[in-house]
Amino acid sequence: MRKFLVLALLGVFAVMGLAAAAAAEDVIKIGHLAALTGDWAAYGQTEVNSAKLAVEEINAKGGVLGKKLQLIPYDFRTRPEDAVNAFRRMAENDKVVAVIGANGSGINIATAPLADKYKVPQIGTVSTNLLVTVDEKGVLHPYMFRICFTDPYQGQLIAAFSAHELKKLTAAVLWDVGSDYAQGLREFFMKYYDQYGGKVVADLGFRAGTDVDFRAQLTTIRDSKAEVLVLPNMGKEMALIMKQARELGMKDIIFVGGDGYGEFMWEIAGDAMEGSYWINHVAPEDPAMADFFKDYQKAYNDECKEFTNGVLAYDSIYWLADAIARAGKVDSTAIRDALENTVNVKLHHATMSIDPATHNPMNKTGVVLIAKDGRGQFFTKIQPE
C-alpha cells in the first residue's frame, strides 16, 4: 500500500513536471518596450493595448506553430537608459524571442547594439529616423527592423502624390526651420519632386512658435505661380498659413502636408482647410482599419486617439507572428532571417516588403487623407513608382 502511494505520488509529480515543461514550451514570449509612464505615456498605453489585442486575436485562432503568444511589456519611462535596462532583462531573464517598440527613434538607436549582441530582433513601431536600422557609417544593425516608413520616404511620397496623382509640376515649400522633421521631409520632397519632373519654384522658411504672420512668404509663393504648397510641418502654423493664403486670394493652390493633420486645425483655418491633402502612415479613416478601431473601442471602452501608435503596434505583432510561422521554429535568429525576407506580407494597414540592405519597408503604401466637408476623409493609398 505504501509502495503504491509513493508510486502514485511519483506519477503525479512526473505528470506535473511534464505539464510545466509543456506550458513553458507552449508560449512564445514577445517583449514590448513601451513608455507606460512619463511624457509619452499616452502613446505607450495605446501601443500595449493594441499589441495585446493582436496577441489575443492570434491566440484565439490557435496561436503560432501551435503555441500561444505571450506579450511581456516593459516601461522605459521615456528614457533611453531605462530602455537599455529593460532590453537586458527581456533578453536575459524573460528569454523573449523578439521585441517590439519603442515608439521613438532615440530609444531604438540606444537599444540597437543590444539587439545585435543578444541576437534578439527588435521592431520599432514609430521610429522614423534612418539611424534606427543602420549606424552612422551606413552599416546595417542585423537585428533591427521597423514597421513604419522613414522621414525621407514620406518626403518621397509627398513628391509622388503631387507629381503623379495631382499631376501638378510646380510646387512651393514653406517649412519650419526649427524642426528636424520638417527639414528632412523638405529635403527629400525636393529631391524626388525634381526626379519626377516637378520644379520647386519657391522654398521658404518660418519659425514655429514665434511666427504667426506668413503673408510675406505667401506673397512670394503667390508670385512664383506654384500650383502646390507643401507644408511638411506639425502644429497650428499650417492652419494659419492656409487661412492667410486664401485671404491673399490664392484660391487655387493645393495644400499638401505630412503627419501634421489635426482636427483642431478646422477651428483655426475653417473653409481654407477644404481640399487639402495629408499623407500619413495610417489613418483612422482607412476602411481597412475599421475593425481594429471598433475592437479597440469595445475592449478598452476608449477611443484609440494615438492611432498611428495603435495600428503600428497591432500590425507589428501580426508581422512578427507571420515571421515566426515562416521561420518554422521559435528561434530568434531564424525569426530575424524571416523578418529580413519579408516579401509582400499582407498586414492590416499595408502590405510589407523589407529591403534586406537597410531593413526599411520597401514601397510601403502611405495613406492620403483629404480634408472635406469639415473632417478628414480617406482619399487613397499611394506608393511611389
Place this chain on the structure above:
Amino acid sequence: METLIQQIINGFSLGSVYALIAVGYSLVYSILLFSNFAHGGFLVIGGYICYYTLAAVGNNIWVASLLAFLGAGVSAVLVERGAYKPIRERTNVTLYLLIASMGMSIVIENIFVVTVGGRFRALPPVIPMTPVSVFGLATTSAFDILSLIMAMIFLIGLQVFLSTTKWGLAIRAASYDLKTAGLMGVNVNKLISIVFFVAGLLAAVGGIFLSVRYTLYPQLGLITIKAFVAAVIGGLGSLPGAVVGSLILGLAEMLTAGFISSQMRDIVVFGMLVLTLLWRPTGLFGKHISEKV
C-alpha cells in the same frame, strides 16, 4: 512691382495692429515713465472676454467688443491699483514698477493657462475675411482694411480725447510733469486710472484683431514685444511716434521676409531697435532723455 505693392499693404496691415498696442505702451510711459509689460495681458483679457461673450450671446460682435473693451480697461485699472499704486506711492524709482509689470504679465498669462487651458481658440467668423482686390494691383482681405480703419478710428478718437476734453488736457499736462500737475489740483490717482483704462481699451481692440487673425491663446500677449520695439523706435511716450514706429516696423518685417529672407525678419526688427538706441536713444519722436528703460 505688384509684389512690392502687395508687401507694402501687408506691412501696413501688420503695422496698424502694432500701432494699437504701441500707443497703449506710450500712453502709460508718458505719464509714469515706465514700460508696462503687463500690457500684453490686457490684450489677452480682451480677447478671451470677446471669445466667451461671442459664444454666450450668439456672435454679436458689437456686444462682445464693448464688453471686451470695458473688461480689459477695468482689469488694467485694477492691475494699476493693486500692483503699481502701492509702489509708486512709496518710491520714485520706476525700475520697481517695471519689475512689477513683468510679474503681472506672468500672473495674467498663467491665470489663463490654469483656468481656460493653453489650447488655441479661434473666434467665430464675425469679421469678414473675404479677399478684396486693391485697384487690381494687390489683394488683401476685408479684415485687413477693417483693422486699418478701426486702428485709425481709435487713434484719432484718442487724439480728440487728449486735445479737446478736460481730462485730456490734464493727461497732457501730467505727461510734462506729473508732480506739478498734481500741485495744480489734478486728481493724480484718478488721472492714472483713466490712462490705464484707455490703454487697456486700446489693448482689447488689438487683442480682438490679433485673435481673429492669429487665434487666441494665453501667450498671445508675447506679440506685444514687437509693439514695444515699435514704441521705442518711435520714441516712448510719444503717440505719433508709436504709430510711425509701428508702421515702419510692420513694413520692415514684410519687406525683409518678402525680398531678403523670411528667416531674417526678427534679426532686422531687433537690429533696428539696436541702431535706434545707438543713434537716437530717445527714438524718432522721443522727449525724455533720462530714465529710459
